[in-house]
Structure formats: C-alpha cells, structure tokens
Amino acid sequence: MKKSFRDFVQALDDGGELLRVNKPVDMRRASALMSQSDKAVMFENIADYPDWRVAGALITSRARLAIALDCGAGEIAARFEERAARPIDPVIVDDGPCQEVVLQGDDVDLSALPFPIMHLFDGGPYLSGTFVVSKDPEYGRNSGSYRMMYRTPRETGIDLVSPSDMRFYYQRALDQGKPLEIAVAVGVHPYEMLAASYKAPIRTDELSIAGGLHGAPVPLVKCKTVDLEVPADAEFVLEGELLPIGWTADEGPFGEFSQISGDVKWNPVFRVKCITRRRDPIFYQLQMPWENDWLAAPVTEAAGLQALRIASVEPVDIRAPVGSCGYWSLIASIKKRPGEGKNALLALLSVAEVKLAIVTDDDIDIHDPDDLDWAMTFRVQADQDLIVVSGARAKHIDPSVKSWELGKGGLPTTAKLGIDATIPEGVPKQLYRRIRTYAADDVRLEDFL
Amino acid sequence: MSPLAKRIVAELEQSPRQFHDVVEDHMDVPWPDFLKAWGEIRAACILGRDDDGAYMIAPADTAV
Numbered sequence: 001m002k003k004s005f006r007d008f009v010q011a012l013d014d015g016g017e018l019l020r021v022n023k024p025v026d027m028r029r030a031s032a033l034m035s036q037s038d039k040a041v042m043f044e045n046i047a048d049y050p051d052w053r054v055a056g057a058l059i060t061s062r063a064r065l066a067i068a069l070d071c072g073a074g075e076i077a078a079r080f081e082e083r084a085a086r087p088i089d090p091v092i093v094d095d096g097p098c099q100e101v102v103l104q105g106d107d108v109d110l111s112a113l114p115f116p117i118m119h120l121f122d123g124g125p126y127l128s129g130t131f132v133v134s135k136d137p138e139y140g141r142n143s144g145s146y147r148m149m150y151r152t153p154r155e156t157g158i159d160l161v162s163p164s165d166m167r168f169y170y171q172r173a174l175d176q177g178k179p180l181e182i183a184v185a186v187g188v189h190p191y192e193m194l195a196a197s198y199k200a201p202i203r204t205d206e207l208s209i210a211g212g213l214h215g216a217p218v219p220l221v222k223c224k225t226v227d228l229e230v231p232a233d234a235e236f237v238l239e240g241e242l243l244p245i246g247w248t249a250d251e252g253p254f255g256e257f258s259q260i261s262g263d264v265k266w267n268p269v270f271r272v273k274c275i276t277r278r279r280d281p282i283f284y285q286l287q288m289p290w291e292n293d294w295l296a297a298p299v300t301e302a303a304g305l306q307a308l309r310i311a312s313v314e315p316v317d318i319r320a321p322v323g324s325c326g327y328w329s330l331i332a333s334i335k336k337r338p339g340e341g342k343n344a345l346l347a348l349l350s351v352a353e354v355k356l357a358i359v360t361d362d363d364i365d366i367h368d369p370d371d372l373d374w375a376m377t378f379r380v381q382a383d384q385d386l387i388v389v390s391g392a393r394a395k396h397i398d399p400s401v402k403s404w405e406l407g408k409g410g411l412p413t414t415a416k417l418g419i420d421a422t423i424p425e426g427v428p429k430q431l432y433r434r435i436r437t438y439a440a441d442d443v444r445l446e447d448f449l
Numbered sequence: 450m451s452p453l454a455k456r457i458v459a460e461l462e463q464s465p466r467q468f469h470d471v472v473e474d475h476m477d478v479p480w481p482d483f484l485k486a487w488g489e490i491r492a493a494c495i496l497g498r499d500d501d502g503a504y505m506i507a508p509a510d511t512a513v
C-alpha cells in the first residue's frame with residue numbers, strides 16, 4: 001500500500017529515530033534546535049501556530065534513508081534502481097486529507113504557515129521540502145522540488161535558475177505571455193521527494209516513478225483552483241501560478257545543497273491563490289543541506305550501479321558520500337577481474353556531476369573510512385592508479401570551477417579524478433591478508449563483566 | 450503600513466541589514482506579525498539588495 005509522510009514519521013518513531021519535543025518552539029529557533037539533534041525531530045507545539053506541528057531533519061543519516069526506502073542500509077541504491085525501473089501510474093481519487101481545509105480569497109495568508117528561518121545569510125524564511133507539480137500542454141505533467149522564499153502573505157520567490165523541466169515549462173508559458181500554474185505539496189512521503197529530485201526524461205511523469213518506488217499507485221486529488229493534481233495524502237498544498245515576469249525578482253541567498261551559503265538570484269514570483277491542508281497539518285521543514293544531499297545519494301548511487309553494469313563490471317556496494325553532497329563523488333567496491341578497476345572508474349566518472357570516483361575490491365567496507373584509507377594507502381600507486389579527465393561538464397555552484405571568469409551564459413568545465421584502490425595486477429593477494437584476532441569468536445567480553 | 454513595518458523601514462533607511470539582523474531586532478513580536486509586516490514592506494516595492502544580499506531601502510528605479 002502507498003505510504004504517507006505520516007507513515008514515514010511513525011516508522012522513524014518506531015525505529016527509535018524520532019525526538020518528540022513538547023515545549024513550545026518559536027519558528028525563529030526551530031532550525032537551530034533541529035540542527036542539534038542526532039535524531040529526526042517533531043515539534044509538537046509551535047508558538048503562535050496552534051494548529052501546526054513541525055517535523056524535520058528526517059533524513060540525515062543512511063539509517064533513516066533506509067527506513068524511508070523500507071530496506072537495509074546496504075540495499076538503498078539497488079532498491080531505488082529496481083523500483084524506479086517499474087513505474088506505476090497514479091490514480092485520481094475524489095477527495096483526500098490534504099483538502100480537509102480549503103482557504104481561498106482573503107483567507108489565503110502565508111504568514112499563517114510556520115515558515116522557518118534556517119541559515120544565517122538566508123534572504124528570508126523558506127519552504128524547503130516541496131513537491132511542485134506543473135503541466136505543459138505538449139509535454140504533460142511534471143514534478144520537481146523547488147525552494148520557496150516567503151515574500152508576502154500571498155507570494156513567494158522560487159529558485160528556477162538551473163535548467164530543469166519546470167524551468168522549460170515556465171519559459172514556454174512566458175513566451176506566450178502567460179503564467180504557469182503550479183501546485184506545491186508539502187509533507188509527502190520520501191518516495192515522492194526522491195521521484196521529484198530524479199532527473200527523469202521530460203515526458204516521464206515523476207508521479208509514476210513515485211508509484212514504482214511505493215509498489216502502488218499514488219492517489220491524487222484535483223486541485224481546487226488550478227488544473228493540476230497533487231498527492232492526496234500531503235500535509236498541505238499551495239495552489240497558484242508563476243507570474244509571467246521572467247527572472248526579475250530577488251530570491252535568496254539560501255543555504256544551498258552544496259553546503260555553501262549561496263547568493264541573491266533573480267527569479268520569478270509564485271502567487272498563491274488557494275491553500276488546502278489537513279485539519280491538523282504537519283509542516284515539513286527539510287533541513288538543508290543534509291536532507292537534500294541524503295535524498296540525492298540514492299539517485300547518484302543507482303546511476304553509478306547502472307554505469308558499472310553497462311561497463312560489464314560487477315558492483316558489490318556503492319556510496320555517494322554526503323560530504324560531496326550526494327552528487328559529486330562515488331565510491332564503489334567491485335568483484336574485480338584484471339583491468340576492471342580502471343573500467344569501473346571510467347564508468348563512474350561518466351555519471352552526471354561525479355568528479356571523484358574511488359573503486360575498491362569487495363573485501364573493503366566502503367562505509368568505513370579507515371578501511372577505505374587502508375585500501376588507498378596500500379593498493380594505490382599514484383603514477384599508475386589515478387585517472388584525470390580534463391574539461392568535463394561542471395556545475396556553476398562548485399567554486400573551484402571559477403565560473404565568474406566565464407562570460408554571461410558561459411558554462412564551466414571541471415577535471416575529474418578516479419582512484420583505483422583495487423589490488424594492483426601482479427601483486428599477490430596473500431600480501432594483503434588482514435590481521436585477525438586469535439579466538440575472536442570463542443569468547444564474549446560481556447560474559448566477563 | 451503597520452507601525453512594525455514602519456519601524457523596520459526606518460531601520461533599513463539607516464543602513465543595509467541582513468535579513469537575520471532584522472529578525473533578531475524584533476524577537477519581541479510574534480513571528481506571524483513579523484511575517485505580515487515584512488510582507489507589507491515587500492509589497493511596497495521599496496527594497497533593494499546590496500552585493501552581500503543585505504536589504505536596504507532603494508530609490509524607486511532600483512527597488513526590487
């Protein structure tokens with residue numbers, strides 16, 4: 001059965017991964033409090049917002065990502081890859097909890113939503129965990145996640161600078177002098193968030209990918225004021241339109257997924273016509289950058305697995321570290337045949353933004369930094385085991401590509417590095433026999449306490 | 450404009466301020482009231498941004 005945001009929060013609670021805070025919390029301090037918790041957080045009592053609770057920092061560890069995907073921590077990439085490949089179309093239902101309360105006209109008031117202020121240099125309070133639906137007459141329904149900066153009780157900013165399907169839809173509407181209708185669902189299951197951040201081909205409905213991840217169709221309700229559909233079990237929904245003003249309004253800075261403060265950007269404005277919500281809504285405060293980066297990891301990891309298989313290399317484990325934001329590096333262990341350390345590197349470095357790839361044999365635990373260091377120390381000869389590729393596509397957001405040196409509209413390039421930390425060809429395996437404690441399995445320390 | 454919005458405008462007329470500084474100076478007002486006042490200022494189209502992203506009161510031709 002399709003699971004909801006609430007089901008996920010409950011699963012975190014059942015797994016001992018949720019901290020419930022009962023004292024009243026001011027939304028100007030919510031982010032600071034959340035960032036001090038090593039568990040996911042639910043604020044049960046929000047100062048000045050009696051109807052609302054706030055949940056956040058839900059996915060800030062591999063263990064909690066595994067709870068989201070309902071699998072073991074070592075199975076995340078494979079689970080994502082397998083299920084995303086079997087999309088299930090959504091179904092339209094007559095009603096859903098996200099429309100228990102409908103606010104239109106003078107009742108539309110974004111100041112009545114507990115927007116948090118999250119980072120020191122942010123240009124305003126932000127909605128960070130969105131599932132934004134739009135439609136194009138030719139290309140169909142699209143979903144993505146886009147941040148929204150509070151501007152007025154009826155308007156937010158949106159970051160629509162980077163190339164994306166929704167940016168393309170907006171440009172097409174703008175070319176005709178028309179607004180683009182959008183619906184912003186907040187408080188959806190992580191499967192919907194993963195599908196939204198997945199770079200699906202333009203005619204693919206990400207809601208079908210979400211259905212595949214759930215193994216069940218996503219029930220949708222029709223919006224009240226725009227010709228769009230949203231997940232029926234969302235916590236709340238903002239309906240409205242991106243005004244046909246182009247990239248003219250200031251937006252940001254906002255703590256970026258690259259873990260950098262960011263700049264003021266020039267962007268369109270979202271005018272809200274209608275707010276629908278549950279009677280007892282939970283506001284999802286996605287803690288940037290960590291939750292964004294953890295959500296990116298399975299997608300990058302699945303792409304890495306695919307690239308390895310296409311290169312006929314057998315992957316054993318793969319990891320997109322959150323230190324490189326779930327995008328910029330991949331570490332994989334493989335069952336290696338001669339030469340495949342290098343083949344694997346070439347495959348991994350072809351994945352989207354990946355600029356650092358490390359490949360090990362399958363006796364290395366790639367989740368253990370000490371094990372990885374050991375492999376990189378004793379299995380790597382720098383003059384033989386590094387691959388450097390110059391001039392590959394890059395993202396502006398990486399300061400080391402010096403995109404400010406490019407002219408307006410110029411696209412940066414980057415160098416990519418691969419490290420083959422597999423046992424070099426010609427070195428006998430027994431030279432790597434690891435130290436093992438004598439009689440390790442025969443006694444248990446706790447029996448002696 | 451509400452008295453709170455007027456107070457914030459007067460502060461921004463003195464010097465550019467980061468959003469968090471504006472927030473910190475008004476911790477005594479409930480957050481929804483602050484958000485409403487900020488919305489009034491935004492709607493008046495009198496804000497500008499400096500290179501650091503700080504807000505200021507801008508001349509009409511550069512306001513955002």
Ligand SMILES: Cc1cc2nc3c(=O)[nH]c(=O)nc-3n(C[C@H](O)[C@H](O)[C@H](O)COP(=O)(O)O)c2cc1C
Nearest residue numbers: 143144145146147159162164165166197198199292
């Ligand atoms: C939490 C989160 C926030 C995001 N915020 C933005 C954003 O503000 N602007 C943007 O261009 N992409 C953002 N992204 C990435 C897009 O959602 C992603 O590129 C997606 O594939 C875009 O979908 P689309 O191309 O189908 O429109 C975000 C991703 C996540 C997970």
